[in-house]
Amino acid sequence: MISTTRTLMVQGTTSDAGKSLLVTALCRWWVKQGIRVAPFKPQNMALNSAVSVDGGEIGRAQAVQAQACRLEPHTDMNPVLLKPNTEVGAQVIIHGHAIGNMEASDYHDYKRIAHQAVLESHKRLAADFDAVIVEGAGSPAEINLRDNDIANMGFAEAVDCPVILVADIDRGGVFAHLVGTLALLSESEQKRIKGFVINRFRGDIALLQSGLDWLEEYTGKPVLGVLPYLRGLHLEAEDALPREADIAPQTGVPYLRVIVPVLPRISNHTDFDPLRLHPQVELQFIGPNDEIPAADLIILPGSKSIRNDLAYLRKQGWGCAIQRHLRYGGKLIGICGGFQMLGQTVHDPLGVEGGSGSCDGLGLLELETTLAAEKQLRNVSGKLLIGDVTVSGYEIHAGVTSGLALGHPVINLGDRVEGAISQDGQVLGTYLHGLFESSEACMELLKWAGLSDAKKQDYHGLRESAIERLADAVEIHLNTDKLRHILEAN
Numbered sequence: 001m002i003s004t005t006r007t008l009m010v011q012g013t014t015s016d017a018g019k020s021l022l023v024t025a026l027c028r029w030w031v032k033q034g035i036r037v038a039p040f041k042p043q044n045m046a047l048n049s050a051v052s053v054d055g056g057e058i059g060r061a062q063a064v065q066a067q068a069c070r071l072e073p074h075t076d077m078n079p080v081l082l083k084p085n086t087e088v089g090a091q092v093i094i095h096g097h098a099i100g101n102m103e104a105s106d107y108h109d110y111k112r113i114a115h116q117a118v119l120e121s122h123k124r125l126a127a128d129f130d131a132v133i134v135e136g137a138g139s140p141a142e143i144n145l146r147d148n149d150i151a152n153m154g155f156a157e158a159v160d161c162p163v164i165l166v167a168d169i170d171r172g173g174v175f176a177h178l179v180g181t182l183a184l185l186s187e188s189e190q191k192r193i194k195g196f197v198i199n200r201f202r203g204d205i206a207l208l209q210s211g212l213d214w215l216e217e218y219t220g221k222p223v224l225g226v227l228p229y230l231r232g233l234h235l236e237a238e239d240a241l242p243r244e245a246d247i248a249p250q251t252g253v254p255y256l257r258v259i260v261p262v263l264p265r266i267s268n269h270t271d272f273d274p275l276r277l278h279p280q281v282e283l284q285f286i287g288p289n290d291e292i293p294a295a296d297l298i299i300l301p302g303s304k305s306i307r308n309d310l311a312y313l314r315k316q317g318w319g320c321a322i323q324r325h326l327r328y329g330g331k332l333i334g335i336c337g338g339f340q341m342l343g344q345t346v347h348d349p350l351g352v353e354g355g356s357g358s359c360d361g362l363g364l365l366e367l368e369t370t371l372a373a374e375k376q377l378r379n380v381s382g383k384l385l386i387g388d389v390t391v392s393g394y395e396i397h398a399g400v401t402s403g404l405a406l407g408h409p410v411i412n413l414g415d416r417v418e419g420a421i422s423q424d425g426q427v428l429g430t431y432l433h434g435l436f437e438s439s440e441a442c443m444e445l446l447k448w449a450g451l452s453d454a455k456k457q458d459y460h461g462l463r464e465s466a467i468e469r470l471a472d473a474v475e476i477h478l479n480t481d482k483l484r485h486i487l488e489a490n
Contacts, residue, residue, distance in 0.1 A: 006487045007040075007126065007161040011136035011152055013177035017168045018199035018227070020061040020238050023135040025227075025470035026483070027068040030131060032471055038125045039065030041135040042118040043080040043151040045090065046238050047267035047304050051377050051394040056096015057081060060270055061135070061238040068467045079121035080114045080150065082107070085265060085304045085353055095121070098375055101354070111148040115158070118150050122159060131487060134161070141184035153189045162194040162490045169208075170200035170229060175215055182219060194486045195224040197478065202229040225478030234277060234466050236270045241285055256451040258283045259295040261318055263309040263337075267302040268396070271335055274436040274459040280451055288312075292321040297331045297449040300338025302433065306346050306371070306399075307359045309337065319362065331449045332364070332427045339419070339429035340399050343367040352398050364427045365420050367403025374398070380432065382413035386421075387444030393434030401431075 010026070012019040023039055030037045041062050050063035056075035066073040075096030082090040089103045092110070094117050102110060125132050138145075140152035140163075148154065156163050167177045178196055185193070196215065201208065205226060212223045241262065258275055262285050275281045286292055298321075303309040313319065322332060334342040343361040345368040350356060352371040361368075381392035391411060403420075410419030410430050419430035428448075436442040439456045446454035474480065 006130070006490055007122070007132045007134060007159055008487050008490070009134040009136060009156050009161050009163045011140050011156075011163050011165055013139055013141075013165065013167040013181045014171070015138050017177075018166045018197070019135050019137075020065070021199065021235055021470065022164070022166050022197060022227075023133050024061075024065050024068045024235060024467060025474045026133050027065050028467050028471035029474040029480075030133070031069055035131055036129045037069050037131040037133060038071065038129040039069060039077050039135070040122060040125055040132050041078045041137070042122075042155045043082065043114070043137055044078050044238070045082040045084065045137065047083055047265065047302075048236070048238060048270050049081065049083070049268065049396060051379050051396060052077075052096055053379075054096065055377055057093055057098075057375070057377055057396055058096060059238060060236055060268070064236050064463070064467075065133075065135075067463070068470075076121035076124050079117045083267070083304055089354075091304070096377070108148065111150055115148070115150045115154075118155060119158060122155075136163075139181060140189070141181045143184065153185065153192070156192050157188065160490070161192070162486050163192045164195055164197055164224065164486070165193050166197040166199055168199050169226075170202070174198055175211060178215065179219065182221075193221055195222045195482065197224050198226045200229045201226045222479070222482060224482055227473055227477050230469065230473065233469060234273065234462060235470070236273060236463070241266075241269060242276065253280060254451060254453060255280045255282055256297060256446055256449055256454075257293075257295040258297045258299060258449075259293060260285050260299050260301055261313060261316070262287045263301060263303050264312055265304040265309055267304045267337065268335075268433050269301055271301065271433055271435065272299070274442055274457065277459065277462060278442070278446075278457050280446070280454060288316060292317060294328075295325065295330060296451075297333065298322060298325055300332070300334040300341055302335055302396075303337030303341075305353050306337050306340055306369075307348065307353065307357065310341055310346070310359055310361065313341070313362075322362065322364075326364075326426055330426070333445075333449075334427075334429040335435060336395075336397050336431050336433060337399075339431055340369040340397075340401065342427060342429045343369055343401065343403065343405070345369070346399075347371065365403070365405040365422060365429055367401050367405045367420060369399040369401045371398045372400050380413050380418075382411050382418075384411055384438075384441045384444060385409065386448050387440070389438075389440035389444050391432070391435065391438045391441035393432040393437065395431045396433065397431055399431075405429075 044059035048060035053072035058078035063073040081093040137151035384391040405420040409417035
């Protein structure tokens with residue numbers, strides 16, 4: 001057992017190199033060694049988020065890492081969250097709560113203040129746990145972002161912790177990525193790199209060995225292991241849409257065709273992971289200028305910029321496509337921002353998502369939404385009124401919605417009802433993220449959408465199995481003795 005708190009940081013040569021995956025894997029592996037461990041990401045830029053146990057908002061990846069540690073997610077696990085709402089600006093969330101929107105140049109100056117929030121959260125975690133496993137952001141070798149850095153080496157230097165560098169061999173150029181990243185670090189930062197992990201390898205490991213030997217000789221740093229390409233592994237994405245193709249429905253069984261528009265500011269697209277993994281569902285994300293195919297169910301996702309994304313939908317022809325879909329008896333669901341889009345009007349008098357103003361919604365439900373300064377953040381559970389089954393999830397929204405359509409709610413949360421369904425039963429809207437993670441609720445919604453013999457799926461079990469699979473990969477493919485030494489020696 002580790003006697004004092006240790007901190008170990010995982011940084012990557014690129015975005016999506018495997019930082020989130022490796023932190024999740026290490027967290028569960030160390031938990032299985034009897035160590036009390038917590039995940040930590042100083043600064044996250046993502047539109048996939050979760051509600052923490054203390055009523056704040058953190059990156060979705062840190063919520064999954066908390067599960068790997070068998071903990072409830074807490075705002076200290078991700079003290080700074082940036083949610084982009086334009087090409088050059090983002091909503092800034094500190095310790096779980098939004099403090100406003102900033103342009104990139106303004107935030108660069110603000111990072112000195114954000115740095116204090118990062119150190120405060122790390123200090124609290126370090127006091128409560130034996131080990132803190134930290135995830136970096138992007139790459140530590142971004143020359144233009146080194147000043148006032150709080151996401152990578154700036155943090156590692158501040159708390160004096162060792163770093164593991166991970167690279168994705170599936171992208172190609174893995175040795176250039178590792179050596180190039182190391183070369184662009186300062187001398188003190190180079191010394192912090194205690195070893196390399198190569199991720200997503202497929203093939204004969206013997207054919208890679210000469211490269212690994214060269215890398216160790218050239219850099220003087222050990223390769224801690226090579227993680228294999230884990231086919232079929234599902235781990236909720238930090239922000240990017242899934243790299244893997246959606247799972248095809250089982251042959252010979254009825255299935256439901258579901259399509260989701262990829263909005264420019266799509267948020268919490270992890271809502272659709274249970275559908276992507278369901279053997280009776282064929283789910284497609286429809287990108288810009290893609291043909292909009294026929295489907296049984298259209299789902300409008302969450303959005304960080306409702307009015308701009310509504311304009312995008314109309315420009316891409318979704319307004320006409322949805323009307324045609326409904327005329328032919330198809331079903332439509334709007335979740336969070338998608339729910340707001342279903343109404344008649346969206347107002348943003350305070351400029352919460354950019355410039356102030358109003359716009360017309362799709363006019364499919366008799367309601368209107370006004371964006372407020374204070375965001376509503378809560379974990380909830382109740383009864384889905386379709387099928388009268390248990391449902392749970394979380395709400396993250398600035399909108400306050402009113403109108404006659406709310407007289408036909410979708411969910412009973414005990415102290416209130418939530419959502420709306422049209423009188424003809426074709427259009428459904430809700431603020432509840434995670435709607436499809438509840439097995440029985442997912443099954444009933446699939447039946448409502450036209451899949452008469454929909455089967456139950458244990459999504460939480462699938463996620464837990466993936467985390468266990470990652471921990472097993474650490475045990476089998478990484479040098480665990482060196483991992484222990486790195487953690488205990490710092």
